Amino acid sequence: MDTTLRDPLIGHVLDGRYRVESRIAVGGMATVYRALDTRLDRVLALKVMHPSLVGDGSFVDRFIREAKSAARLAHPNVVGVFDQGSDGGYVYLAMEYVEGCTLRDVLRERGALQPRAALDVLEPVLAALGAAHLAGLVHRDVKPENVLIGDDGRVKVADFGLVRAVGQQTSASTGSVMGTVSYLAPEQIEHGTADARADVYACGVVLYEMLTGAKPHAGGTPAQVLYQHLQEDVPAPSAAVPGLAAALDALVARSAARDPGLRPADAVELLAEVRAVRQSLTDGQLDALPPAATGAGASAGAEDPTTVLPRRAPGTGGAAGGAAPEHTSVLPAPAVPPGEPPAPAGAGTGRRRTGPFRGAGPRSRRSVPALVAAVLLVLGGVLGVWYVNSGQFTRTPGVIDLTEAEAKRVVEEAGLEWRIAREHSDTVERGRVASSDPGRGERIRTNGTVTLTVSEGPERVEVPDVAGEALADARRLIKEAGLEPGMVTREFSRDVERGSVVRTDPGAGSARRPGTAVALTVSKGARIEVPDVTGMPEGAARQRLTEAGLTAETAPERVFSGEEAGTVARQSPGEGSVAAEGDTVTLTVSKGPDMVAVPDVEGMGEEEARAALEEAGFEVRVRRVFFTGTVFDQSVRGGERAPRGSTITVWVR
Template identity: 60%
Template structure:
């Protein structure tokens, strides 16, 4: 298609990528003179009318999803057999390119990429969209460091394709278990799972599950948990392990309910990390002189500045300590030469030095003995386990259960562990106690009775009850006054999660039949409409009308016969009277020519032949003389002799 112009507007300059459903080209919008990306569906899919219809419908919906981290859709159209999307062109590379050339990323870099991705998905989830195919290939990183999510809309329109090919939508490495078991059932938590896998891959440089075939990978997603990143990257912060575990829980109910909730957890994890933990370079990171492979841009200009801070990650605490000691001793300088002292003073100082060395050795020995003789262990992973399972796990580790508290949680299943004190991985003495916080599930509240309240008061009552006012629709009601609540959805008394949105139906008042006031004077029309309980607005523009005289109502909106609510406004447009048109002079012309001239000027024509003109063909007279004006649409009589 390179060189072609679609719809007479989009000139295709180069092919960017080829996928399973479409080919992406770099193109120029010749009308607006801007570079954009053109996604053209493969002909086999374009021949499927149902697929194309859904593709267009979803593209229109996604075009309304204005978010700085979503690749925007500018236009959609067809040109012959080509069905295309015109989208924002992002100059840069994909996250897959970054991982291929950089390996594992620093935690700060991974979070810098994850957070805008979650912000984009969160906006989509709250608007009713599920991406369903989140993977590094769909995360674009611009030359300016901006992160954008691609392939919204298209991924939600391929159900018809998957049903005919028998394949499961999405790349197998990022599929949530429920997508594998029920390919047609997907909610925002499948995107949450995929983001957890992407985060794991950014932190470790590898996918959590691998195998010789896609079937093996699918089996592992169904039956094995995603391992903590620290299992691959020693020294990785516990908060990042927890974030990955929360996002990739195999049970959907345990995961954050959408990307907004996961974004909140990611920001909490970032806040809990030190600068050294954020900027540590994992051993799996590739060296800076690693050969770049077909990215098309130097990655140092593509990745945000925070992705390139070089600070090595210690493999364990002992190595970290040794490194610190080496660093300090390497910077010590030799003391200046001492002045000569008497032999007795020199001997005394030597004795003091020997005593101090002996005491230091005894102290170090005692410390080593204390550490080695005491029994130490680490707090085991307890997140998402039931209280009974957590108690058993602590007992197996030689620890006791401390204070058990309960808290509401929107993301952790009721009866399972939200957190422990100390946290997982903390080194504590054997037989010490570990406190547990158990989830009581989402906090639920009852929908209050707001029927019969004004809309503003109803909204206030919902907020006071721990809920959020949702979408407002309006309906006629004989019983409820205009502006007051008729009902809620869900109904009053229904239990809902705290913070849920409650839809409100507000009364428009009793229905009123709009009277017909066309042809009336403005004063009479206003009186009739106001008597019916309606307001009147007069349009600033007037129209010509051959039916109504100047000053009479020529048009009304809404029209008569329509139904309106009390207090609604009816717009009136007044007549300027008929449009006056100059009458052509047709005396002496043939009948056919005369009729054509008069009708062309906008008049109707009536023939008067009488007895003498039955066989005549020449106009001897016309009812309005040529050169004068008459109302457009009026009738001109021609006399034929």
């Protein structure tokens, strides 16, 4: 079954503007769709974050950063980003649509490339990255999946979602490494930071992969690949593909050096070196044939998360497998012997009559009606074609975005009738034509009627006033108004009951497009400072907390403590903490002191006595009378019991 049939976005108009037509690719963070910008009537790629990630601020920030970074570059070899926005639970980027494939697709299908082809791909990639580096940006995720090759041969770099400004912290969090393991520079793995030379390293790995059809480091797990990046140099491509020029080996070795100080400083410098190498190679070296299908399977590593869905070839229909639509074919008629009339249309395969009476008799007479019918059928078809192409039909004029009066006039001047329909539109100004039926350029009878759909402007609904409502009721009222309940935050409020809505954003009475998310601020109740009830009897502590507007709860286990048995040993949250009205304070009740036997330390040396008492669980205080270092008295006699943790004083002389 085609998985796109289950995609809820297919056929949906996102943000009132972008009509989603088909799915192109699926990744770990987002899905890319082919879409139509209904406002500008152009095809584009729509990158939509998975709804499950929209609540994660770091992912949303990455999305917005990608839009800003690509827009800042505006380079012919960078996939352009036109727009960024959100629609309900969807966050999206509207990007340039590149009809073609990725470099990964090429490597998977063809394996190793000729050196000329590899350099033809690498140079525009470096031009794009060079523009980023000059702007102070680092891509950080250069790999074949992010290199797009258009059907017109143009090469573009995509996915600036991991981009960072040079000098910024480039690791997402402690212990994390951003990027794809097969293309990470050693310093990214070891320190979690990257500058322009990290992109240069990734380009060196990609060049090796283009020349050999396989990645330089392979392993059963990502950890094994990361270890090889740190411990092993990228091998010379000629070791895998004998006959490659030494200059190509040197280019890979310099760009993919483990020591960043040995690499070109940025993509601009590497591009100059690539062009110098190209000029130094002969045509024979540039056009060296790679081994057939080398590494075609190895190139598709398990760590490359984007799944590219099958794309129909241009001009094909919807048949499975991209098969071309079947057309009616004209078959050649069998040759007719000289002097013999052709068999009539619809005649069977019976034997022809022979001899001087050929063509005579009942069989010949029976074929006359069939022949006449065939002639009439052909004649009817000719007349039908003449009728269709005669003056009985015309083309619908273009009226989109005209005012209602202008559209009526244009339709009337074309000799047609008009009918008016009205509907809301987020993209067409009120009073202007949003669409026509038939559409512009479609065939219509010369006396036909064109339905003009005139915009009534954006549909807007009013945010209901839900202040003071319980959260569940507020959500229901917002949905009934045609909006979506959004993020919930909580704050202290003396005026609004705990659990009820304090305010909304947008505020009550605001007009918004249907489906807009409405954020809710809910009351936590009055702000209360938690009183100190430690040392109080359990009943008195409960009463004190209730009077303060809090709820008391007793922990099931009692503990030994310095407090008397039955009194509160500790509380959570503690004294001075801030809580909301109705919050719970947990009380732990004391079992009283934990009484333990005191060791007899008289006659011991000072250090020996201290160790014995501390091991028994006591604090020790020393009083010295003379300085011989022997204990001659203790505050609690040996064998008597004292609370664990209490202080025992010893006298030393």
